[in-house]
Amino acid sequence: MISNRAQNLQPSETLKITGKAKELKRQGKSVVSLSAGEPDFKTPRHICDAAIKAINDGFHGYTMNTGTPELREAIVAKLKRDNGLDYDPSQIICSNGAKQSVGFGLLAIVNKGDEVIIPAPFWVSYPEMVRLAEGESVLVRTSFENDFKFTPQQLEDSITDKTKAIILCSPSNPTGACYSKEELEGLANVLRNHPEIYILSDEIYEYIVFDGDHVSILNVAPDLKDRVLLVNGFSKGFAMTGWRLGYLAASNEVVSAVSKIQSQETSAPSSISQKAAEAAYNGSLDEVKAMRDQFKKRRDFMVNSLNAIEGVSCFSPGGAFYVFPDISHYLNSEKPDGNKIASSTELCMYLLEEFGLALVPGDAFGEPNGLRMSYAASMNDLEDAMERFKKGLGSLG
Structure with a gap:
């Protein structure tokens, strides 16, 4: 019998969405994922070299x-x-x-x-x-x-x-x-x-x-x-x-x-x-600062793109690599099949299944009127994601 402790825990929603996106990709579907909280840069070389030296030194x-x-x-x-x-x-x-x-x-x-x-x-x-x-x-x-x-x-x-x-x-x-x-x-x-x-x-x-x-x-x-x-x-x-x-x-x-x-x-x-x-x-923090500068450019692109979409509002965050726009305007809107979007979770599943865009619903973070987008992705992916997002929201009545 599995313990009550284990049964009472909820699986990570971010890992759940990321896993679903990877499964769709394996099926050959085009998916852009902004769900993972992971930098898309490589670990700086001097850090890797120190690890290699440690291995070689036993x-x-x-x-x-x-x-x-x-x-x-x-x-x-x-x-x-x-x-x-x-x-x-x-x-x-x-x-x-x-x-x-x-x-x-x-x-x-x-x-x-x-x-x-x-x-x-x-x-x-x-x-x-x-x-x-x-x-x-x-x-x-x-x-x-x-x-x-x-x-x-x-x-x-x-x-x-x-x-x-x-x-x-x-x-x-x-x-x-x-x-x-x-x-x-x-x-x-x-x-x-x-x-x-x-x-x-x-x-x-x-x-x-x-x-x-x-x-x-x-x-x-x-x-x-x-x-x-x-x-x-x-x-x-x-x-x-x-x-x-x-x-x-x-x-x-x-x-x-x-x-x-x-x-x-x-x-x-x-x-x-x-x-x-x-x-x-x-060691030097130069590469850390270079990554930060790239994140800042991506943040500005995401904030500007989101605020240009009717019914979406997004403040400019001061750090990390996430934006958390307010999408309450689209809750209770109708999908093309006539069914309503009742929550941010349903909206994210709709965007993933119909438009190949993986985002994390605000419900997972305790805020039902929002959703999380990670901009730890290339500018090409971010531009593609914003097109899919705009198109997905535009399909709702």
């Missing part, structure tokens, strides 16, 4: 459960250099991807029945990770008019005597929204009045910020450091998705708890990936 064994001392020292140096944050290597634990850091972090702090506040739209895995930790997600819907950013008043109104943590993601998956210094200060002011609440700050997209520098909640509220679980990694900024390497920076108490969980579940991440990550943080 660096094949297990490492310390928390990661090699050299990598944790490189992470500490990076956090100081790029973020102005002071950590000790003992406050860093490396993992098999930032997703694992989030999941194990929640397992370390959440007890059965604890509440975790999650602003919506949210990354699809957050509520399921809370469920796995036997906590309760408190989903708070934000607004398109506010670029889908959580306000201090919404935070205050969501806090109860069961609140254990809040999850913040900036730049955001799925919206690309970035919190400003002033917006984070507002949230920090509320959290100062609730010293029992942890803050899980997911900053995996920090190198993909288009206007100004990335701002962490710790930059505006260093006094909250002992309560912040800072999650980051190498997948997005360095195009290292398949290398599976992330990390958590937190208090010694939290890192010790996460380390115990990790030691029993997975142990340390790949030794080869850790050597590659060292090179990423110790």
Whole structure:
């Protein structure tokens, strides 16, 4: 008999859509997919060379459960250099991807029945990770008019005597929204009045910020450091998705708890990936900046194209590689067969099956009036996708 824990979890909607698109491609159908959250660039050469050297040097064994001392020292140096944050290597634990850091972090702090506040739209895995930790997600819907950013008043109104943590993601998956210094200060002011609440700050997209520098909640509220679980990694900024390497920076108490969980579940991440990550943080960021500049051009194209379509609205996101347009105008519209589009999920399935365009419905992220488009694709694919999208919406009555 399968456990209740496994039965209660929902599969990732992004992986579901991506899998459906790949299946249609295998059947010989023309499909353009903007569903995956994966850079379409190659990992920079110097990072690959470091991994090859590690292999040739015989660096094949297990490492310390928390990661090699050299990598944790490189992470500490990076956090100081790029973020102005002071950590000790003992406050860093490396993992098999930032997703694992989030999941194990929640397992370390959440007890059965604890509440975790999650602003919506949210990354699809957050509520399921809370469920796995036997906590309760408190989903708070934000607004398109506010670029889908959580306000201090919404935070205050969501806090109860069961609140254990809040999850913040900036730049955001799925919206690309970035919190400003002033917006984070507002949230920090509320959290100062609730010293029992942890803050899980997911900053995996920090190198993909288009206007100004990335701002962490710790930059505006260093006094909250002992309560912040800072999650980051190498997948997005360095195009290292398949290398599976992330990390958590937190208090010694939290890192010790996460380390115990990790030691029993997975142990340390790949030794080869850790050597590659060292090179990423110790080397030049020129290619990272070049990728960011390309993403910015694509963002501008997507935003302009979407806002030129009747009934579609899209704000210009400050980071990541997603746009999250409002498509509420097309909900309850009729398909050519007379059936109505009742949800963003039905709209995305219609666009995939009839027009070969793979997108992720806003329903998956807790926002029924939107959908997520990833522009981690070539300009040719993006232009093709916008034509298919316009044609698909135009077919609705």
